[in-house]
Amino acid sequence: MADVAGGLTGPAVAADRPVVRAEGLTRRYGDRTILDAVDLEIAPGEFVALIGRSGSGKSTLLRALARLDPDVAGEGRLEVPQNRSVMFQDSRLLPWARALDNVVLGLDAPGASARGQAALADVGLAGRERAWPTALSGGEQQRVALARSLVREPALLLADEPFGALDALTRIRMHALLVDLCARHRPAVLLVTHDVDEAITLADRVLVLDEGRIAVDLQVGLAKPRDLEHPDFLTIRRTLLQGLGITKEDRRDGAGTAAP
Numbered sequence: 392m393a394d395v396a397g398g399l400t401g402p403a404v405a406a407d408r409p410v411v412r413a414e415g416l417t418r419r420y421g422d423r424t425i426l427d428a429v430d431l432e433i434a435p436g437e438f439v440a441l442i443g444r445s446g447s448g449k450s451t452l453l454r455a456l457a458r459l460d461p462d463v464a465g466e467g468r469l470e471v472p473q474n475r476s477v478m479f480q481d482s483r484l485l486p487w488a489r490a491l492d493n494v495v496l497g498l499d500a501p502g503a504s505a506r507g508q509a510a511l512a513d514v515g516l517a518g519r520e521r522a523w524p525t526a527l528s529g530g531e532q533q534r535v536a537l538a539r540s541l542v543r544e545p546a547l548l549l550a551d552e553p554f555g556a557l558d559a560l561t562r563i564r565m566h567a568l569l570v571d572l573c574a575r576h577r578p579a580v581l582l583v584t585h586d587v588d589e590a591i592t593l594a595d596r597v598l599v600l601d602e603g604r605i606a607v608d609l610q611v612g613l614a615k616p617r618d619l620e621h622p623d624f625l626t627i628r629r630t631l632l633q634g635l636g637i638t639k640e641d642r643r644d645g646a647g648t649a650a651p
């Protein structure tokens with residue numbers, strides 16, 4: 392967020408220590424093993440996208456990292472920062488609170504209101520502080536949710552399909568906004584997405600979850616903003632689609648670049 396009201400600082404984490412360190416994370420539902428001893432490290436400021444087939448356990452892993460799932464084995468060895476934010480596809484705003492109040496609710500910090508205003512300005516909603524959620528479009532509501540996530544200057548942002556319900560144009564705008572905000576605030580990010588192109592557009596590193604394990608761990612290494620037509624982009628896309636088990640025939644059948 393912009394430097395206001397005494398200045399906002401970046402996330403307080405040591406630069407050389409991983410922000411996330413998971414070792415042997417395991418989650419079973421009955422006799423089904425959804426996460427099978429997953430190891431994962433995320434560095435400060437690193438943007439990681441997590442893709443995988445439907446039902447592969449992406450949300451399960453995200454919930455485990457958010458410490459929202461008490462039944463995960465290996466949680467004792469899980470290190471995640473206290474200062475983390477979670478954002479979902481349907482990040483409902485509180486209907487009885489105006490936009491600014493939604494952003495700063497629970498934010499117990501000096502200058503909270505000014506920080507909230509700056510956060511709303513950052514997501515392009517200056518002047519909409521007093522709007523009720525019902526008066527905001529779906530994209531605007533997600534922008535308020537993004538402001539709410541980032542106003543706390545989290546060391547870690549966990550986002551589960553945050554753009555899944557948005558139309559294509561709004562999605563592209565949100566991508567640009569997120570890239571810009573992450574470059575400025577440098578939270579580590581774990582983004583769950585179905586969309587391979589979204590993953591490559593946004594992330595420094597893309598993981599493919601398959602059979603309870605991280606089957607592919609790929610550094611993207613392309614300058615931002617990324618060009619979807621660039622040959623290196625296409626090579627990475629091909630590798631990831633292979634990792635997802637999507638064949639050329641599947642794509643001809645209309646599977647596109649979204650994971651099935």
Ligand SMILES: Nc1ncnc2c1ncn2[C@@H]1O[C@H](COP(=O)(O)OP(=O)(O)OP(=O)(O)O)[C@@H](O)[C@H]1O
Binds near residue numbers: 446451585
């Ligand atoms: N509470 C639950 N009880 C039983 N099974 C569950 C429960 N929650 C999730 N699962 C199962 O765990 C598996 C992984 O679910 P999860 O939501 O993590 O997948 P996902 O990769 O995020 O899927 P999608 O991309 O479709 O959202 C699924 O097969 C799901 O049915």
